[in-house]
Amino acid sequence: xxxxxxxxxxxxxxxxxxxxxxxxxxxxxxxxxxxxxxxxxxxxxxxxxxxxxxxxxxxxxxxxxxxxxxxxxxxxxxxxxxxxxxxxxxxxxxxxxxxxxxxxxxxxxxxxxxxxxxxxxxxxxxxxxxxxxxxxxxxxxxxxxxxxxxxxxxxxxxxxxxxxxxxxxxxxxxxxxxxxxxxxxxxxxxxxxxxxxxxxxxxxxxxxxxxxxxxxxxxxxxxxxxxxxxxxxxxxxxxxxxxxxxxxxxxxxxxxxxxxx
Numbered sequence: 001x002x003x004x005x006x007x008x009x010x011x012x013x014x015x016x017x018x019x020x021x022x023x024x025x026x027x028x029x030x031x032x033x034x035x036x037x038x039x040x041x042x043x044x045x046x047x048x049x050x051x052x053x054x055x056x057x058x059x060x061x062x063x064x065x066x067x068x069x070x071x072x073x074x075x076x077x078x079x080x081x082x083x084x085x086x087x088x089x090x091x092x093x094x095x096x097x098x099x100x101x102x103x104x105x106x107x108x109x110x111x112x113x114x115x116x117x118x119x120x121x122x123x124x125x126x127x128x129x130x131x132x133x134x135x136x137x138x139x140x141x142x143x144x145x146x147x148x149x150x151x152x153x154x155x156x157x158x159x160x161x162x163x164x165x166x167x168x169x170x171x172x173x174x175x176x177x178x179x180x181x182x183x184x185x186x187x188x189x190x191x192x193x194x195x196x197x198x199x200x201x202x203x204x205x206x207x208x209x210x211x212x213x214x215x216x217x218x219x220x221x222x223x224x225x226x227x228x229x230x231x232x233x234x235x236x237x238x239x240x241x242x243x244x245x246x247x248x249x250x251x252x253x254x255x256x257x258x259x260x261x
Contacts, residue, residue, distance in 0.1 A: 027239030028140030036163030041171030075130025095132025103226035178217025
């Protein structure tokens, strides 16, 4: 039996390899990752700050971080609404710049500043996340054909998790390195391990020094976060299109790979 040299071919979406030149997909992907990066790094630092520096209990510490969620929820709705009137690029850029402003507020915080400045920063960052997240996800998912929405949703989740891991790893490393560097050379060795170990020594002098060192390290981490958020805003402005492409729904043919069956 003669075999046909032309195999039957099917159009198969490859979610791992985005379309060359698909700026909305690339911009949305990077924006989703950097939003997760900022949120994870922020919470890593602030959960320690409110408990170990401000001295809050576990429940009080959790309540102290609520302004982030409380402001994020309504601005998430607002961001989704405004993106339809304006553009995904406008909302992601505005959201990331607002997030950068929140990081700058935290950069100026000190051991004795108390809660109001922290709450203000959390509100700003919640606003920024709420404005940017719907537009970033919409930009990414809008570049994926409807029949592959499941794969796109899974990719969105994976990207968010990767951003969270990177945020904890990078900002956590900055925090740990900055803490050790800010301590005087003559502090007890356990205090150099972590702020928790320093407090466990029950020496008021060592505790005060360690708390000041942690805040110094945290402020440096917040500067890092502010720079990355501002870079994300610039990236979104450059990559995302001002308006959705006029092409028919779905991804251009370049996003589909022909696979022989």
